[in-house]
Amino acid sequence: MILCDIGNSTYHFLIEGKDKRYLLDEELPKFDDEIYFVSVNDRGSKKLIKSNPQAKNIEKLMKFETEYKGLGIDRALACYFEKNCIVVDAGSAITVDIMDEKHSGGFILPGCKAYMNTYPKISKKLNFDFDININLDKIPLQTKDAISYAMMKSIILPIKEVSKDRKIIFTGGDGELFSKYFENSVYKKDLIFMNMKRIIDANNCIA
Amino acid sequence: MILCDIGNSTYHFLIEGKDKRYLLDEELPKFDDEIYFVSVNDRGSKKLIKSNPQAKNIEKLMKFETEYKGLGIDRALACYFEKNCIVVDAGSAITVDIMDEKHSGGFILPGCKAYMNTYPKISKKLNFDFDININLDKIPLQTKDAISYAMMKSIILPIKEVSKDRKIIFTGGDGELFSKYFENSVYKKDLIFMNMKRIIDANNCIA
Structure with a gap:
């Protein structure tokens, strides 16, 4: 299969x-x-x-209950078997979905690559390699750090705010990176495929 | 003049x-x-x-004391007469500078227009007009709101975190918009020009 x-x-x-x-x-x-x-x-x-x-x-x-209009099937699939947690798929966009008893909505941040492409378009002086391991406890003292810090904070803080004390499940290419910034998190590399398998098995549609 | x-x-x-x-x-x-x-x-x-x-x-x-390497003169000028506050210039980039007794560093977020240009490049399905007056107390239930909410949160929360209870001075084209989200803030439309005048006057260099 x-x-x-x-x-x-x-x-x-x-x-x-x-x-x-x-x-x-x-x-x-x-x-x-x-x-x-x-x-x-x-x-x-x-x-x-x-x-x-x-x-x-x-x-x-798939039967996925939500009031969200136009939810991508990949987001529904990532959330499919979860409850009372936050599901973050950090890829070209970073989708953040809130699962209570059912899906309660979510938001979409630009992915890391999108941030990295954006700064040099604002000004040639903002054309730096990003440091994804930047120290987030120290106010930056040079422009290279100032943009890396801003990118990481602008992704991490909205997820932190919405998560409160709930568990956060990360997936996607940059999911492992961001999961490190959250105590109550797990990284599930193959969440989408795992859930596809569960749905296929549950529907017994393997020939 | x-x-x-x-x-x-x-x-x-x-x-x-x-x-x-x-x-x-x-x-x-x-x-x-x-x-x-x-x-x-x-x-x-x-x-x-x-x-x-x-x-x-x-x-x-100008004499502006900082350990920050490569601080733009416009950022130094905006901060020039300030102490114990945060200075935010919200333009094509959003510069956030921390003034204690002297300048303690800062960071650089993409400006609103940069965010707006970024999403459609990730996917055609993320090509919406932004709603800068989006309700930030409600988790979005459609994609148009999901990107507006994410943009606003990803700009507001890093400024909120670094400001603690300090006063925040906003300037720049989107400064007035963002100042509304902070109780302890003022918007100074012509901060740069006001400070230029003060420096010129202090140096008595008007012929």
Whole structure:
């Protein structure tokens, strides 16, 4: 069984327990196995089905209760089995979702790469390599630190404020980095794939 | 007497009490009055002096004590007469400077416009008009609100954390907007020009 999470910029496959990414414009292989996928990207879905007609979208198997209008299926999937916690997917955007008894809403911060791309566009003088291990207990004394500190604080503090004392589950490429700043946190690298498997198993749809 | 603050993207003049902006690439008028300026932009300074050879850079009149390496002259000028407070210049970037007995450092957030430009580059689905009057006491229930909320929180919370109970002085194009979120704040629209005048007067350099 192959799983695939189709995002805004990549196909993220889990093939025999291993990650494999393809850019949306790349040619996809023809797989022999069953493929189950979720997608926030219609064009990406169509292309996968064209190259692999056996691929099945599991979105229709999901029942996710929320008043949020237009919640991406990847966010719903990350939150799917959680209660009374915060779910943070730190990728190209950083989605922060609040799970009480059900989904209570959320917000979307720019991802680290988006921050890093933004500063040099404001001024050439703000073109530095970021230091993601910057000391956040010390007010910066140079511009390189001033932008790294601001980026980290502007991501960490809104998550901290909304989380109160609740557990925080991090996933996504920068999830491990940010989980270190929260005592009550766990990092689940493959949260999306884990939850896809649980949904597929629960629906007994493996041939 | 004409004052001019040369930034990363514009010449900002104060002429007979009125603001006048020119883009850096625009042709500048030939003025008859004395001109005093500060600049974070060498090319901008040279162009002003070329069109108005009487223009005088007041940077050499300033003595500003800090351990911060490479502090822009506009940030030093905004903080120049302040003590035991936070100075926030909310423009294309949002500079946040901590003044104890002397300048203790600071950090640089992206400005609102930079945030607004960033989201659509992450995904077309994040291309919304921002609502700067978003209710920050309510977790967002749609994507438009989710990005407005995140932008406002990611700017407000780092300023709140560093300010503790100290007074906050806001200036810059978005300074008035953000000052509303802080009880212990004032908005000084013309802080830079006010301080330029005080420095010029103190140095008695008006012919």
